Amino acid sequence: MEIKLVTDSITKAELEELARARFGDMVKAVVDINKGIMAVGGELHADEEALLLEQGSKQENLWGINFYPDNSSGEWIEFNSMINIRPSQGNRSRGVEDESVRKSIREAVEKLVKE
DSSP: OOOEEESSOEEHHHHHHHHHHHTSSOEEEEEETTTTEEEEOOSSHHHHHHHHHHTTOOGGGEEEEEEOTTOTTSOOEEOOOGGGOBGGGTBOSSSOOOHHHHHHHHHHHHHHEEO
């Protein structure tokens, strides 16, 4: 399966298809919070990160997340990825510790993911 670069929009139904094709109920994504774009559908966040770096993104703006498109609780974004471990940026865990960064990720996702 090819990684999809999302610069305009993607539907939740497309995310569901990507999830089923790779992991069943989850799809990995990397969001560029500066450019407001993301890469989805890779086996590893690092693969999506590499694609965005090739597109001119800067490492400090890239954050790994997981989508659970079938989650009806409204909490369908998980902030968890090895690429998020960045002590130099004050992020010492796989999660996204800074609430303002989580907010920027959510805003990019809201712009890019359509029902």
